[in-house]
Amino acid sequence: MAKGDYYYSIYHHLVKHSLSYLKKFDKVIAVSNNTKRDILKYTDCPSKKIIVLHNSVEKFFNQKKINKKSTLKKYNIPSNSIKVLIVGSSFYKNHQISLKVLEELKKKYNNIYFLKIGNKFDFKIKKNLYNSIIELPKIKREEISNIYKVSDAVLFPSIYEGFGLPLLEAIKSGVPIVCSNLKVLKEIVKTKKFMAHPNNFKLFSKLIIKILENHKEREKFVQFNLKNVKIFDEKIYICESNWSMFKLNIFFLIKLIFGFIIPFVFVVICIIRLILFIKRKNVSSQFNQTEEQQKEAKELNEDAQEEKDALEDAKEEEDALDVEGDEIDYLATYDRIIDRAPDNVDIDSLFSIYFK
16 A cells, blocks of 8 residues: 555545544553554544553463474475464564575575465565575464474565564474564564664674584574563463552542542432431421411410419409498498487488398
8 A cells, every 4th residue: 555545545544533533532542652653643642541451472382392294295495495484474573684684595595494474475575586485385373383384584574563472472382583673573682683774684693603613602593582472371361460450440449439420429428418408497487487376376375374364353353342332332321310300210220120
């Protein structure tokens, strides 16, 4: 796909559109620190959302011995030859440089072959190199480890990688590697001794020759790599994944608490407080009504008492008037008796007889 091509522009647009959505995810897993840097460089995804979790390889990539003759025969690979493995077909695998390396090595070794896993080259191959390249058919992944084990070295001159999985496969299979000095590849290969600039085919050639001719250096390099790739272990990843998932679950729990539970509890508290307030208001209203009723009853009692007292006073006054009236009648009667009685009559005796 050439730059400026219609399909390239669509592809570029789709990739750009897809990457713009990374920030919407809660977590983004990057297979390397280099991938994380690229995400931060080309997108607006926050750094705190990105988790680096390196790739691992299957258990069949190991140092177990195999029947090399059987494997070589199966894929028609000459047994008495030097075999350098290259993988992939994409342009960033930089296989034009690989063929320049082959051309350099052929100056020293007549019996050298480049084994290639992946699709066919998408460019023309020089006639003098064509017979020195063995393009392997599509093989099962479980058998790729055997191809590594029959190889004397792996050449990996990529100009870009997200991680560089073939390097890890080769190291786990116990094969020495020569690769480009990309930052991402330095996460796997911890030494620069067998690295070169992606375009420096002459240095790549010298490093391969060093591996082929210095067996002690080769074995030392293989063991060094095996020691350093222990961190790319599935068990460690499972533990890291579990820990990451635990942290992610805690994150979701906190988000749930602050996003739903706390507002829900707040609403419930507000409703309860409102109910209590209404009840308190009703109780207060009832209490005020009771006080008013008591006050009215007290006033009625006071009025009744006043009326009672007034009636009692009126009765006393009436009784007093009756007594006074009786005294007045008594005196008037006495005066009439005196006026009418003869002179020789005892007035007091007559009066006592009259009122007896």
